[in-house]
Amino acid sequence: MTNAMPPWDGNVAKARRLQTELAAQVRLVDDYPPLKHVAGVDVGFEESGAVTRAAAVLIDAQTMAPVAEVVARQATRMPYIPGLLSFRELPALLQALSELPQVPDLVFVDGHGVAHPRRLGIAAHLGVISGLPTIGVGKSILVGVHEEVGPHRGDRQPLEYKGEVIGCVLRSKDRIRPLIVSPGHRVSMATAPELVLAFGRKYRLPEPTRLADRLASQRGTVRR
DNA sequence: GCGACAG
DNA sequence: ATCTTGTCGC
Numbered sequence: 305m306t307n308a309m310p311p312w313d314g315n316v317a318k319a320r321r322l323q324t325e326l327a328a329q330v331r332l333v334d335d336y337p338p339l340k341h342v343a344g345v346d347v348g349f350e351e352s353g354a355v356t357r358a359a360a361v362l363i364d365a366q367t368m369a370p371v372a373e374v375v376a377r378q379a380t381r382m383p384y385i386p387g388l389l390s391f392r393e394l395p396a397l398l399q400a401l402s403e404l405p406q407v408p409d410l411v412f413v414d415g416h417g418v419a420h421p422r423r424l425g426i427a428a429h430l431g432v433i434s435g436l437p438t439i440g441v442g443k444s445i446l447v448g449v450h451e452e453v454g455p456h457r458g459d460r461q462p463l464e465y466k467g468e469v470i471g472c473v474l475r476s477k478d479r480i481r482p483l484i485v486s487p488g489h490r491v492s493m494a495t496a497p498e499l500v501l502a503f504g505r506k507y508r509l510p511e512p513t514r515l516a517d518r519l520a521s522q523r524g525t526v527r528r
Numbered sequence: 529g530c531g532a533c534a535g
Numbered sequence: 536a537t538c539t540t541g542t543c544g545c
Binding site: 347349384389415416419426442443445484 | 532533
């Protein structure tokens, strides 16, 4: 792991400069290893936002069955600022990831990869500082425009920003609102959507993110 | 200057 | 993200 997360000092301009530096380290090439285990990570909040709750789920790439689950809690350090999401959620996410019994071969992150103003969404940021292959799976667009996407699972359209393709809008399920998929690190622009389709089928979200999402938001658990 | 704006 | 029940549709 290269850098750790710098403490939040309220300096937005400085944070943006750091993103630009780290974005230069992103590698959009498929050099991830054979997939034995993949992980899904997501963040939720407790105590009206005072506590950040990060969840990591390790999944067997063959059976798609969960092998391990981890929940890490940390005091929330900064507010949500569009474009700077990783500075708020990465600390807890890194802790949860480090507590998994096995290092995953690929990580699905809830949020964007390079589909970001400075090409460093939370998935790309996590990839660069952990060195792990990552893919960003978002539910809505931060930046970029695209043409209408076909109605069936697998249909897609490139997401463009300032004349460049930064990701793809992918229909993961017939007639269901498409996902915004973009590579984070060590995965190519073309492979990212294929992996999302490969790890999902009956739900809108791919299994790794769906399970992490449930864990992070307290849902799949006892709640009344 | 006026909006837009991942989770 | 979070506050929240039932309800419409595949």
